[in-house]
Amino acid sequence: MQRRSFLAASSALLASGFAQADEVKPRRKVAVIGHTGRGNFGHGLDTVWLKLPETEIVAVSDGNPEGLAKQKKILKIDRGYTDYRQMLQEVRPEFVSVCPRHIDQHHDMAMAAIEAGVKGLYVEKPFCRTPAEADSLLAAAEKSGARIAVAHRNRYHPALKQIDTLIESGQLGKLLQIRGRGKGDRRGGDEDAWVLGTHVFNLFEYFAGSITSCSAVMLKDGQHVTAKDIKPGAEGLGLLAANEVHARYETTSGVVAYYDSIANDGTAGNAYCLQLIGSMGMVTLHIDRRPVAHFTAGNPYDPANSPRTWQPITTSGVGEPETRSQLVEEVYNHVVAVRDLIDACDNNRPPLCNGHAAAATVEMTCAIFESHRLGGKTVNLPLKQRQHPLELMLAEK
Numbered sequence: 001m002q003r004r005s006f007l008a009a010s011s012a013l014l015a016s017g018f019a020q021a022d023e024v025k026p027r028r029k030v031a032v033i034g035h036t037g038r039g040n041f042g043h044g045l046d047t048v049w050l051k052l053p054e055t056e057i058v059a060v061s062d063g064n065p066e067g068l069a070k071q072k073k074i075l076k077i078d079r080g081y082t083d084y085r086q087m088l089q090e091v092r093p094e095f096v097s098v099c100p101r102h103i104d105q106h107h108d109m110a111m112a113a114i115e116a117g118v119k120g121l122y123v124e125k126p127f128c129r130t131p132a133e134a135d136s137l138l139a140a141a142e143k144s145g146a147r148i149a150v151a152h153r154n155r156y157h158p159a160l161k162q163i164d165t166l167i168e169s170g171q172l173g174k175l176l177q178i179r180g181r182g183k184g185d186r187r188g189g190d191e192d193a194w195v196l197g198t199h200v201f202n203l204f205e206y207f208a209g210s211i212t213s214c215s216a217v218m219l220k221d222g223q224h225v226t227a228k229d230i231k232p233g234a235e236g237l238g239l240l241a242a243n244e245v246h247a248r249y250e251t252t253s254g255v256v257a258y259y260d261s262i263a264n265d266g267t268a269g270n271a272y273c274l275q276l277i278g279s280m281g282m283v284t285l286h287i288d289r290r291p292v293a294h295f296t297a298g299n300p301y302d303p304a305n306s307p308r309t310w311q312p313i314t315t316s317g318v319g320e321p322e323t324r325s326q327l328v329e330e331v332y333n334h335v336v337a338v339r340d341l342i343d344a345c346d347n348n349r350p351p352l353c354n355g356h357a358a359a360a361t362v363e364m365t366c367a368i369f370e371s372h373r374l375g376g377k378t379v380n381l382p383l384k385q386r387q388h389p390l391e392l393m394l395a396e397k
Contacts, residue, residue, distance in 0.1 A: 025054070027053075027054060027055055027056040028054060028055045028056065028094050028095060028342065029055075029056060029058050029091070029092075029093045029094045029095070030049045030055050030056060030057045030058065030093055030094070030095045030096070030097070031057070031058060031059045031060070031061070031087055031088065031091050031093035031095075031096050031097075031113075032045075032046045032049070032057055032059075032060040032061070032071075032075065032096070032097045032099060033060075033061050033084045033087075033096060033097065033098050033099060033100075033109050033113075034046060034060070034061070034062050034067075034071060034099040034100055035062055035063045035064065035067075035100050035102075035105065036062050036063075036064035036066070036067020036068070036070075036071070037064055037067065038063070038064075038100055038102050038104075038105065038236065039099070039100025039101040039102030039103075039105070039124070039235065039236065040067075040099070040100065040101060041071065041099040041100070042097075042099040042100060042101050042124040042151070043101070043124070043151070044333055044334055045097045045098075045099040045122060045124055045151060045334060046060070046071070046074070046075060046097060046099050047074065047075070048097070048122075048333060048334040048335060048337075048338055049095075049097070049338065050075065050076070051330075051333065051335050052335065052338065052339065054342075055095070055338075055342075057075050057076075057077055058077070058079060058091055058093060059077065059079040059080065059081060059087050059090075059091045059093070060072060060075055060077060060079070060080050060081070060087075061080065061081040061082065061083065061084035061086075061087045062080070062081075062082065063082055063083075063084075064082075065082060068080045068081075068082060079091070084109060084112060085112050088112055088113055088115075088116035088118075089116060092116060092117065093116075093118060094118060094119045094120065094345075095118060095119060095120045095121070095122070095338075095341070095342070095345075096113040096118050096120075096121050096122070097121075097122045097123075098110050098113065098121060098122070098123040098124060099124055100124060100236075101124055101235060102235045102236030102237075103124075103126050103127070103128055103129055103194075103235070103236050103237060104129065104236030104237075104238070105236065106123060106124070106126075106127065106128045106129075106133075107128045107129070107133040107136065107137060110123055110128075110137050110148070111136065111137060111140060113146075114137070114140045114141055114144050114146045115140070115144075117144065118146055119145075119146060119147065119345040120146065120147045120148075120149065120341045120342065120344070120345045120351075121141075121146060121147070121148045121149070122149050122150075122151065122334070122337065122338055122341055123148060123149070123150045123151065123355075123358070124150075124151050125150055125151050125152055125198050125199070125358065125361070126194050126195070126198045126237075126358075126361065126362065126365070127150050127198075127355070127358035127359060127361065127362050128359075128362060129236075129237065129238045129362075129388065130238075130362065130366060130386060130387055130388050131359070131362060131363050131366055131382070131383055131386040132386035132387055133362075134355075134358070134359035134362050134363070135359075135386060137355060137359075138355050138356065138359060141355060147341060147344050147345050147350070147351055147354070148351070148354060148355030148358070149337055149338075149340065149341040149344070149351035149352075149353055149354060149355075150353055150354070150355065150357070150358035151334060151337065151353075152198070152199055152202040152353045152357070152358065152361070153288065153331055153332055153334065153337065154199060154202075154203060154285070154287055154288065154292065154331075155202055155203070155206060155352060155353040155357070156331050156336045156337050156340065156352055156353065157292050157328070157331050158315045158324070158327065158328075158331075159291070159292050159293060159313050159314060159315050160206070162313050162314070162315070162316075162317050162318065163207075163276070163283055163285070163293060163313060165317075166281075166283060166295060166313075166318065167207075167276070167278075170280075171280065171281060171295075171297070172276065172278035172279075172280060172281050172282075172283065173278040173279030173280030173281060173299075174278060174279040174280075175255055175276060175277075175278050176255075176277050176278060176279060177255065177256050177257070177258065177277050178204060178207060178208055178255055178256070178257040178258070178274065178275065178276055178277070179257070179258050179259075179260075179274070179275045179277060180197070180200035180201070180203075180204065180257065180258065180259045180260075180273070180274045180275070181200075181259070181260050181261065181267075181271040181272060181273060182196055182197050182200075182259075182260070182261030182262075182271075182272060183196050183261075183269045183271075183272040184261060184262055184263070184264070184265030184266075184267050184269065184271055184272070185263070185264065185269060186263060186264060187234075187263070188243055188244065188261050188262050188263030188264060188265060189218070189219075189220075189240075189242040189243040189244050189245050189261055189262070189263055190218060190233075190240045190241060190242045190245055190261075190368065190369070191233055191234060191235075191237060191240055192245075192261040192263075193245055193247075193259070193261055193365050193368060194233075194235075194237050194365055195235060195237070196272060196287070197259060197261060197365065198358075198361040198362075198364075198365060199287045199288075200259060200273075200274050200287070201259070201360070201361040201364040201365065202353065202357060202358070202360075202361050203274050203285065204249060204251070204257045204259075204274070204364070205251075205357060205360050205361075207255075207274075207276060208251035208252075208253045208255040208257055209251045209252035209253040209255075210251065210252045210360070210381075211249045211250070211251055211257075211360065211363070211364055211367075211381050212250045212251060212252060212380065212381060213249070213250045213378050213379060213380050213381060214247055214248065214249050214250075214364065214367035214368065214370075214371050214378070214379055214381065215247070215248050215371050215376060215377065215378040215379070216245060216246060216247035216248070216367065216368040216369075216371040216372055216376065217245070217246050217371075217372055217376050218241060218242035218244070218245050218368065218369070218372040219242055219243070219244040219245070220241060220242055220243055220244075221243065222244070224372075225241045225242050225372060227393050227394055227396070227397035228397075229241040229242070230390050230393060230394055238388055238390075239388060239390035239391060239394070240390075241390060242372075243262070243263035244261070244262045244263065245259070245260070245261050245368055246258075246259075246260050247259045247260075247364075247367070247368045247371070249364065249367075259368075270286075272286065272287055273285055273286045273287065274287075277300055278300075279299060280297070280298070280299060281295060281296055281297045281298060281299075281300070282295070282296045282300045283295055283296075283313070284296070284310070288332065290322075290328065291312040291313060291314055291322065292313070292328075293312075293313040294310040294311060294312055294313060295310075295311045295313055295318045295319075296308045296309070296310050296311070297309070297311070315327065315328065337351075337352075337353065340352050363381055363382060363383060364381070366383060366388065366389060367379055367381055367383060369388065369389035369390050369393075370383055370385070370389040372389075373389045373390070373392060373393045
């Protein structure tokens, strides 16, 4: 969903606070899928439903029996399954959370939910492992009418509207480029791109439009990655190889976006952000922080403007105190996202951060691998080949 569509939908929803009707309605049935030891239950995708009086968690599945027993206590329910397919067929919920942080089961879990007839799915990021898996899920959801939302929480943040105002009012000047960085911890490189970089990629698309091409390089200890560096990755991510990646993305708006991640980069995680660099200022959006973003006025290339003040960007504006702390908390604990998902299902519209937006982040990640496989060549998106590029690289060895 492009920025104007997002704002039109989100402004109305946030202004109303997702107000519930006065009449008593049946609570919406929710099932939760997790897997202790294989991604667990994500970043609160299980417990968010307890915060909504209009929903009721009716069952939970966990392939780990000990984990299942603990999770039933956390969710305050009695009904639990070790087989999520059995749960979906017997319970027939309206909504499902696909919670594991590890993504190797996301496709199968989400597909089983769609085939069981759910109306809406809330899926932990990253969405899935390959463009082919994303294609499969989007096609199934289109056929069944199911709505998919993915937990890129910052896409729901109302402060994005204030950043848009900075751009549209001219205060930022000409938007020259967008820069994103990973967290740069021990996972730096391709693991960082998958686990945390997808949040950044999601915001690339929001601010600059669809990605049209990518060129990238992957390094291992300063040397170009070769087939001998490829190994199974952590967190169910599939094949990984690099501890340093650099990517350049062209977009439909004409703005070029860059992404970099280097393992143990010395920034203590503070470089994990997206920066909108304009001729008259810069916006730095730190993922999941409070405040989420800062504006630094002045030509970023002119030393005469130093020192520059970092002004917080809140839901009220630049340099304004945050007056909607509860709403911000509901962004970060997923309440805004799941209420938006429910509303999307009820009103036959895409969720604000929908499956197509999440699939785009998968495409952007795999484009790094594909460009490197082809020697740094620019590859167009959508990618022609839909499998994991490192699998092809191994086959070509």
